[in-house]
Amino acid sequence: MKKRLKPKEIFPGVFEIKGNPATKNLNPGNKVYSEPLIEIDKTEYRTWNPNRSKISAAIKKGLKEFPIKEKSQILYLGAAEGTTISHLSDIVGAEGIIYGVDISARSMRKFVYLCEQRPNIVPILADASQPNSYKEHIESFSVDVLTQDVSQKNQAEIFLKNSRIYLKRDGYGLLSIKARSIHSTKPVEELVQEEVKKMQNEFEILQIVSLHPYEKEHAMIYCKKK
Numbered sequence: 001m002k003k004r005l006k007p008k009e010i011f012p013g014v015f016e017i018k019g020n021p022a023t024k025n026l027n028p029g030n031k032v033y034s035e036p037l038i039e040i041d042k043t044e045y046r047t048w049n050p051n052r053s054k055i056s057a058a059i060k061k062g063l064k065e066f067p068i069k070e071k072s073q074i075l076y077l078g079a080a081e082g083t084t085i086s087h088l089s090d091i092v093g094a095e096g097i098i099y100g101v102d103i104s105a106r107s108m109r110k111f112v113y114l115c116e117q118r119p120n121i122v123p124i125l126a127d128a129s130q131p132n133s134y135k136e137h138i139e140s141f142s143v144d145v146l147t148q149d150v151s152q153k154n155q156a157e158i159f160l161k162n163s164r165i166y167l168k169r170d171g172y173g174l175l176s177i178k179a180r181s182i183h184s185t186k187p188v189e190e191l192v193q194e195e196v197k198k199m200q201n202e203f204e205i206l207q208i209v210s211l212h213p214y215e216k217e218h219a220m221i222y223c224k225k226k
């Protein structure tokens, strides 16, 4: 007899199905990238591919807590075409909001289309290293979670600048570190520790997760604003 699929809720709004994270589709019948849709008991889930999303990779690699839930307000730096944001949009639901910032006009075109399908995402074409430049687009100056995935040399500095303006006290951060954007040869652990040092005055570091093998030479820093 065929075994019935049963989603296991690993964090509020995040499920495990067939060994991978998945979210309930806020826009049923529609895919965002090539993610498989799975229907179980009349609910449609979207498989959250850890090879396409660093947050999904961090969950697969043992992230112990997950700060994003229904109604969360999020500032997301490095939105690209919205692959990861689409899953966060599933989780925060109609009463949550995600401000997605990206510098690339090319990515933004596809991202804006996604935002039209999902009213809980606000697209912002801007440079994340100039956080004052997008103040007018962000209604809330105290988001619950700041997430960042930008391929730049000064990743901790960009994260800190944004957190000082937009992240509430006791708010959480998920900072994805791309080691090779910072230095071409230094060991990843050393580079991550250098970024952590820059953050420690203002953030409590809760967990550092290597994203290998889903993303080589990347780590996720999970932290809480002091």
Ligand SMILES: C[S@@+](CC[C@H](N)C(=O)[O-])C[C@H]1O[C@@H](n2cnc3c(N)ncnc32)[C@H](O)[C@@H]1O
Residues within 6 Å of the ligand: 052, 053, 054, 077, 078, 079, 080, 081, 082, 083, 084, 085, 101, 102, 103, 104, 107, 126, 127, 128, 129, 149, 150, 151, 152
């Ligand atoms: C690896 S991609 C992000 C993928 C995305 N987070 C996801 O999982 O769906 C990195 C993105 O950072 C953006 N980026 C690089 N520098 C930036 C900056 N200074 N400000 C805003 N976005 C930037 C790039 O345009 C690119 O879309």
